[in-house]
Amino acid sequence: WLETGGRLRLHPLVADALAGRLDAGIERGLHAALARALERRGSPPDALEVAFHLFMGGDDAARESFLAAVGALERRSDFGAGLELLDRALARRPAALGAEGLLMAARFLRSTGNYARALETLRRIDEREQGPAMADRRRFEEAATLRLSGQFAEASALLQGLLGRPGLEPGLRARAAALLGRILVDEGR
Numbered sequence: 001w002l003e004t005g006g007r008l009r010l011h012p013l014v015a016d017a018l019a020g021r022l023d024a025g026i027e028r029g030l031h032a033a034l035a036r037a038l039e040r041r042g043s044p045p046d047a048l049e050v051a052f053h054l055f056m057g058g059d060d061a062a063r064e065s066f067l068a069a070v071g072a073l074e075r076r077s078d079f080g081a082g083l084e085l086l087d088r089a090l091a092r093r094p095a096a097l098g099a100e101g102l103l104m105a106a107r108f109l110r111s112t113g114n115y116a117r118a119l120e121t122l123r124r125i126d127e128r129e130q131g132p133a134m135a136d137r138r139r140f141e142e143a144a145t146l147r148l149s150g151q152f153a154e155a156s157a158l159l160q161g162l163l164g165r166p167g168l169e170p171g172l173r174a175r176a177a178a179l180l181g182r183i184l185v186d187e188g189r
Contacts, residue, residue: 024092027056027092028056028057028058029057030057031052031053031054031055031056031057031058032053032054032057032058032059033057034053034057035050035053035054035057035059035062038050038053047065047069048066048069048070048072048073048085050065051065051066051068051069052066052069052085052089054066055089055093055096056088056089056092056093060096063096063097063098063101066085066089067097067100067101067104070082070085070086070104070108071104074104074107074108074111077111079108079111079112080112082104082108083105083108083109083112086101086104086105086108087105089101089105090102090105090121094124099125099126099129099130099134099138102121102122102124102125103122103125103137103138103141105121106118106119106121106122106141106145107141109121110141110144110145110148115145115146115148115149116149118141118145119142119145119146119149122138122141122142122145123142125138132167133169136162136165136168136169136172137172139158139161139162140159140162140172140175140176140179142155142158143155143156143158143159143162143176143179144179146158147179147182147183147186152183152186152187155179155183156180156183156184159176159179159180159183160180162176163176163177163180
């Protein structure tokens with residue numbers, strides 16, 4: 001255990017050694033117990049830690065709190081901390097993250113230069129289950145990732161298809177048009 005900033009934490013090497021070696025039920029139980037212990041502490045608990053451990057402990061209702069807390073990290077551009085938590089959630093509970101969580105994980109992966117994993121994560125979203133609005137957002141995120149990985153033609157084709165879709169949400173239409181403009185500049189056109 002390590003004492004960091006007034007908090008007792010599991011040493012990262014111990015956490016790595018345990019990751020993937022515990023029975024799923026035992027691991028969920030440990031996360032749930034950690035969440036309860038954090039909530040009982042005298043000082044105000046870290047909302048992100050509590051939400052993460054509740055979610056990893058099997059409490060699907062904590063997903064929204066977890067994603068909101070990770071979203072705050074994204075707004076602060078703290079991609080390393082957010083990606084560490086999302087990576088663990090992707091490894092253990094990808095379906096429970098839902099489409100919103102997968103989109104967020106893909107953005108964190110893209111922001112850290114991990115384009116192949118970002119695309120792989122985006123392609124895990126089942127558009128048939130999510131509806132057209134989520135399909136549009138997924139395609140936009142895929143195009144943004146393709147652009148950064150230098151695949152301009154593929155990104156451009158995705159964006160043109162997206163912009164040609166009637167009913168596209170106006171804010172997403174504006175972002176898609178701006179991204180397509182950046183691709184044209186990138187290509188020197």
